[in-house]
Amino acid sequence: MDHAQSGRIATAATRRNRYSMTRAPAIDRVRSRLIEAVQPEYGRIPMFIYSDPDVYRLEMSTVFREAWLFVAHVSELPEVGSFVVRDMGEESVIVARGDDRTVRVFLNSCRHRGMRLACADFGSTNVWRCPYHGFSYGSRGEFLGTLVGAPFERVAYPGGLDRDALHLIEAKADIYQGLVFATWGKHSPQLVSYLGNVAWYLDLVVGRAEMEVVGVPQKWVVPTGWKLPCENFAADAYHTATAHSFLARLGLVETVGFGRDGYHVDPGGGHGLGVGVHSDQGGSYFPVELAEEYANRLSPDQLRLLKRVKNLHGNVFPNLSFLIPSFIDVDGRRVSGMMLRVWQPIAPDKVQVWSWHLVEKNAPGWWKTLGRKMYTQTFGASGMFDQDDTENWEAQTHNATASLSRADEVFLHYEMGLGMQPLPDSPGPGDVYDGKFNEAAGRTFYRTWLDYVVGRELV
Numbered sequence: 001m002d003h004a005q006s007g008r009i010a011t012a013a014t015r016r017n018r019y020s021m022t023r024a025p026a027i028d029r030v031r032s033r034l035i036e037a038v039q040p041e042y043g044r045i046p047m048f049i050y051s052d053p054d055v056y057r058l059e060m061s062t063v064f065r066e067a068w069l070f071v072a073h074v075s076e077l078p079e080v081g082s083f084v085v086r087d088m089g090e091e092s093v094i095v096a097r098g099d100d101r102t103v104r105v106f107l108n109s110c111r112h113r114g115m116r117l118a119c120a121d122f123g124s125t126n127v128w129r130c131p132y133h134g135f136s137y138g139s140r141g142e143f144l145g146t147l148v149g150a151p152f153e154r155v156a157y158p159g160g161l162d163r164d165a166l167h168l169i170e171a172k173a174d175i176y177q178g179l180v181f182a183t184w185g186k187h188s189p190q191l192v193s194y195l196g197n198v199a200w201y202l203d204l205v206v207g208r209a210e211m212e213v214v215g216v217p218q219k220w221v222v223p224t225g226w227k228l229p230c231e232n233f234a235a236d237a238y239h240t241a242t243a244h245s246f247l248a249r250l251g252l253v254e255t256v257g258f259g260r261d262g263y264h265v266d267p268g269g270g271h272g273l274g275v276g277v278h279s280d281q282g283g284s285y286f287p288v289e290l291a292e293e294y295a296n297r298l299s300p301d302q303l304r305l306l307k308r309v310k311n312l313h314g315n316v317f318p319n320l321s322f323l324i325p326s327f328i329d330v331d332g333r334r335v336s337g338m339m340l341r342v343w344q345p346i347a348p349d350k351v352q353v354w355s356w357h358l359v360e361k362n363a364p365g366w367w368k369t370l371g372r373k374m375y376t377q378t379f380g381a382s383g384m385f386d387q388d389d390t391e392n393w394e395a396q397t398h399n400a401t402a403s404l405s406r407a408d409e410v411f412l413h414y415e416m417g418l419g420m421q422p423l424p425d426s427p428g429p430g431d432v433y434d435g436k437f438n439e440a441a442g443r444t445f446y447r448t449w450l451d452y453v454v455g456r457e458l459v
Ligand code: FES
Pocket: 110, 111, 112, 113, 114, 115, 130, 131, 132, 133, 134, 135
């Protein structure tokens, strides 16, 4: 190493030290505050965590860096060269299918000056050409993510370009039941271990048949901290009797207690779900035309539960929600329109909602048509349920930013079901509780969140 080189490195190291000396204590202060104030096991969650900018910064560099994040459904990538553009935390990523049919995930950032490579939301291409100076990257097979050319390359770079060093930055990707997940975490567990017990329930939602996304995902912005909708799907069946009581008033369900009967499930890992069930051993309204496919893809225990499902809602930590809404009458038939949701944080007090409608690929026409209608009426940008929920989350977030609420002592109450024992003989894995009114999975959501943001070694 020559002097000039070592001088440059020493200067960089000095700068790094200076940075960490001024920056680290601030981060430690936030972490210490969180360790003191967030008490999931006692059902106490301070309100400031829903909108605090320092907490948000920590979440971006921990939860959204290390957890597995949902980025696409495989049906959105039907052919070699197909891609969609998504977000992983603050990073824009390209999710692409290569020649070998493998789905890979790349940072959507040119290695030259960091311009976005893919500016369309989705498409199919042979090559990604940077709109700034024209560096081009392969989108297929062995060239997937590789720099394949630059304008006037021999003139501009007579010594050549180091193609290995300029390969697009790649996230670790994996697929479960058609759901494509990715993570930046170098030490993240395998996806199937990360999902753990929630995988068994995801099978009912997205694995019971071959699924396909209908159209493109709807996107809209909601002024809410991202955790509120996530834990709502994981562990809040209680709100349905009040916030969505219109269902009973309109006569679409029999009573406002439609969200109570069933099971609350704490599968561990920060995931959570509720399953509304009919009281008898059957009673669900899935189309008989698909009975054989369900039976071929599910275990007998899973099939038994599916046949009783009235509704099913949940969240894969951190921000993928799933839902089989309560079946209702649409044009004279009982149907449900399934969806996936990503609550994409874009600011401490703001999310971009991504909403996908999914349906069984081999379903009869009536199920597809009426299911889509049901989904549009109830969920999605104009959905009746979404409007109820959004108003609550927006007001909660507004309150969380007010100065009085930012004191550590102002906490929210998550004690429902505290001390209750799970069922000894349950229909599926994890801690399964009788009745959906329970916040056990909410407490686990915040415990998991806390472990990520403060660093597990500090807990
Ligand atoms: Fe992409 Fe320059 S920023 S080619």
